[in-house]
Amino acid sequence: MHKVNLPLGTRDEFGKRAQRKTQLIDLIETELQQRNYMKVTTPVLEYQEVFADFDLKQMQTYQLLDNNNETVVLRPDLTLPIARFLSTNNLKLPQKFYYVGDRFKIAPPLSGRYNQQTQAGIEIVGYASAKAECECLLLINRLSRRLLQGKIQLELGDARFIDTILNELSSNQALKQAIKAALYQKNLPHYLQLISRFIEQPMFKFLKIWPRLFGDYQEVQAQVLKVGLSGQARELFEKIMQFADWTSQLPNQQVTVDLSSAPPQEYYTGLTFKGFMQDISDYLFSGGRYDQLLQNFQSQPEPAVGMGIDIDRLVDEAVISANSHKHDLLFFEPAQLALVSQICEQYPELELSLSLDLRHAQRNAQSLGVKLYRLNAQGDLEDAT
Numbered sequence: 001m002h003k004v005n006l007p008l009g010t011r012d013e014f015g016k017r018a019q020r021k022t023q024l025i026d027l028i029e030t031e032l033q034q035r036n037y038m039k040v041t042t043p044v045l046e047y048q049e050v051f052a053d054f055d056l057k058q059m060q061t062y063q064l065l066d067n068n069n070e071t072v073v074l075r076p077d078l079t080l081p082i083a084r085f086l087s088t089n090n091l092k093l094p095q096k097f098y099y100v101g102d103r104f105k106i107a108p109p110l111s112g113r114y115n116q117q118t119q120a121g122i123e124i125v126g127y128a129s130a131k132a133e134c135e136c137l138l139l140i141n142r143l144s145r146r147l148l149q150g151k152i153q154l155e156l157g158d159a160r161f162i163d164t165i166l167n168e169l170s171s172n173q174a175l176k177q178a179i180k181a182a183l184y185q186k187n188l189p190h191y192l193q194l195i196s197r198f199i200e201q202p203m204f205k206f207l208k209i210w211p212r213l214f215g216d217y218q219e220v221q222a223q224v225l226k227v228g229l230s231g232q233a234r235e236l237f238e239k240i241m242q243f244a245d246w247t248s249q250l251p252n253q254q255v256t257v258d259l260s261s262a263p264p265q266e267y268y269t270g271l272t273f274k275g276f277m278q279d280i281s282d283y284l285f286s287g288g289r290y291d292q293l294l295q296n297f298q299s300q301p302e303p304a305v306g307m308g309i310d311i312d313r314l315v316d317e318a319v320i321s322a323n324s325h326k327h328d329l330l331f332f333e334p335a336q337l338a339l340v341s342q343i344c345e346q347y348p349e350l351e352l353s354l355s356l357d358l359r360h361a362q363r364n365a366q367s368l369g370v371k372l373y374r375l376n377a378q379g380d381l382e383d384a385t
């Protein structure tokens with residue numbers, strides 16, 4: 001038979017890694033259930049229109065035709081299916097939900113990323129106050145301390161900040177888009193050229209330092225205070241700083257801000273946050289407020305905050321040890337099945353020896369360094385090593 005390869009960007013998971021992943025998911029689910037989150041599982045297949053309104057980071061999706069000739073996609077995001085779910089089910093709100101599942105995005109070739117990624121996440125729906133953001137930030141801090149020796153750095157921003165500044169500057173859409181793109185790409189020469197026309201404006205001092213406004217929140221705060229900000233931009237800035245102040249008081253929590261990058265998802269409408277580790281390019285946690293999203297699926301908007309947890313990254317980095325203790329073996333004959341069933345219940349860690357005969361079973365136990373038992377005439381365990 002010829003060997004069949006896996007589709008590009010996919011992998012098999014097995015052994016210790018697969019076991020650690022299950023342990024990690026169990027730990028997160030227990031944590032969330034203890035805090036009264038409701039589990040939601042949505043299918044991996046959705047109609048394309050669920051994702052149509054959002055440019056989910058230019059991602060390519062897997063598309064299939066169902067038997068009615070309608071295009072369905074393997075979900076590239078888990079928040080939009082939850083929004084779709086909420087609009088079609090009359091659940092009592094406010095409510096806190098969580099999910100664990102795989103999402104599928106076709107990664108650029110040679111990027112080293114997998115196209116199927118496991119994500120856990122929470123969606124806190126119906127709460128307008130900052131306490132919903134606090135719940136997410138607390139969870140990141142708790143998981144960071146519990147699993148990653150407190151190594152997660154938080155990065156805060158606000159999805160409205162960039163547009164607010166640009167709207168105060170100009171009504172020229174094309175120009176605003178160009179500045180935004182230069183800022184996102186950190187294309188400094190082009191950015192400086194684009195802002196040069198605002199040299200007479202009071203905000204020019206801010207514009208000049210804007211691309212560098214990321215990093216330690218107190219340093220960024222000091223720089224912004226020097227040049228000043230006004231109006232709504234200032235209010236948003238103060239709100240980000242307020243959250244930075246609160247979270248920096250959590251144990252082992254380093255806090256940074258970023259005032260010049262694209263929000264992690266297009267649907268965010270307020271505070272955004274990411275949790276990352278030094279020297280790892282991908283974020284382990286990413287979320288934000290998205291008060292308008294549910295309006296896309298139903299007539300009414302609903303305040304909401306949520307975040308995703310990159311389970312695959314977390315498995316690679318988390319300090320959890322897979323149970324790897326040895327199992328003693330039980331040699332048996334098929335005719336003893338009913339008895340074996342009882343013994344298995346009594347000794348859940350005993351592994352059945354499936355070797356053909358006692359001699360093979362003994363050899364196997366010896367090479368594994370474990371004991372071999374068998375059942376004597378009275379139905380009791382006896383050492384047969």
Ligand SMILES: N[C@@H](Cc1c[nH]c[nH+]1)C(=O)O
Nearest residue numbers: 079121286287306307308
């Ligand atoms: N779906 C988001 C995370 C999130 C959950 N809820 C809100 N945001 C992501 O994948 O980045």
